[in-house]
Amino acid sequence: MRKYDDSYRHKGMRKKLTDLVRSKGITNEKVLAAIENIPRHYFLDSAFEEVAYEDRAFPIAEGQTISQPYTVAYQTQLLEVQPFQKVLEIGTGSAYQASVLAEMGAQVFTIERQKKLFELNKTFPYLRKYPNIKFFYGDGFEGLPTYGPFDKVLITAAAPFIPEKLIAQMKPGGMMVIPVDSGQTQIMKRITRNADGTLYEEAFDRFSFVPMLQGKND
Numbered sequence: 610m611r612k613y614d615d616s617y618r619h620k621g622m623r624k625k626l627t628d629l630v631r632s633k634g635i636t637n638e639k640v641l642a643a644i645e646n647i648p649r650h651y652f653l654d655s656a657f658e659e660v661a662y663e664d665r666a667f668p669i670a671e672g673q674t675i676s677q678p679y680t681v682a683y684q685t686q687l688l689e690v691q692p693f694q695k696v697l698e699i700g701t702g703s704a705y706q707a708s709v710l711a712e713m714g715a716q717v718f719t720i721e722r723q724k725k726l727f728e729l730n731k732t733f734p735y736l737r738k739y740p741n742i743k744f745f746y747g748d749g750f751e752g753l754p755t756y757g758p759f760d761k762v763l764i765t766a767a768a769p770f771i772p773e774k775l776i777a778q779m780k781p782g783g784m785m786v787i788p789v790d791s792g793q794t795q796i797m798k799r800i801t802r803n804a805d806g807t808l809y810e811e812a813f814d815r816f817s818f819v820p821m822l823q824g825k826n827d
């Protein structure tokens with residue numbers, strides 16, 4: 610069961626969480642505003658209401674997780690999202706990250722391979738606030754060739770490698786943020802596709818994500 614009331618107490622906890630995320634090094638004010646505005650407790654079972662604003666990942670359905678707010682902010686900041694940009698997200702999960710992108714004005718296309726999670730988001734009333742998110746049930750390794758190319762691609766699961774098909778769906782000048790597998794943790798990478806088609810790769814901090822898996826699960 611989820612509870613959809615947003616009190617001053619929730620808002621207060623959210624302000625503290627935002628300050629914490631800022632203190633950990635996030636400087637993009639639009640990212641911070643999204644964290645401060647979005648009622649994260651709506652995305653979790655009411656059993657987690659008291660801890661929803663701790664900077665931690667939590668379990669959702671199907672053995673998956675809602676990412677830690679700092680991780681969401683970190684990936685979003687690296688992505689340099691601008692209003693109206695087309696952003697492809699792999700791994701909808703709770704739709705919290707998708708909501709952060711939508712709150713920043715992006716056109717979000719998000720794919721989830723777990724049917725149950727995909728179905729859950731269809732009946733999640735808060736998401737009606739974001740007509741700029743389109744939800745897809747499918748295998749993120751394939752991307753969405755008919756909806757691309759995209760300005761930005763965000764992978765929110767541990768990728769075993771950089772998926773070639775997703776690189777092909779990026780616009781020239783586009784960026785991909787992807788945690789790439791290297792055992793227990795992943796290295797956050799940012800790939801920029803130059804105008805001439807060549808790729809520029811940067812490596813950042815280590816994180817821990819659930820695995821990006823091949824195929825769909827119904």
Ligand code: SAH
Pocket residue numbers: 673674675676699700701702703704705706707720721722723726747748749750765766819820821822823824
């Ligand atoms: N962005 C999410 C994080 C969810 S965890 C959030 O904000 O809550 C990662 C998600 O990626 C899981 O829900 C998992 O089922 C999904 N996933 C893993 N491999 C995938 C793939 N190949 N295609 C689409 N989704 C995938």
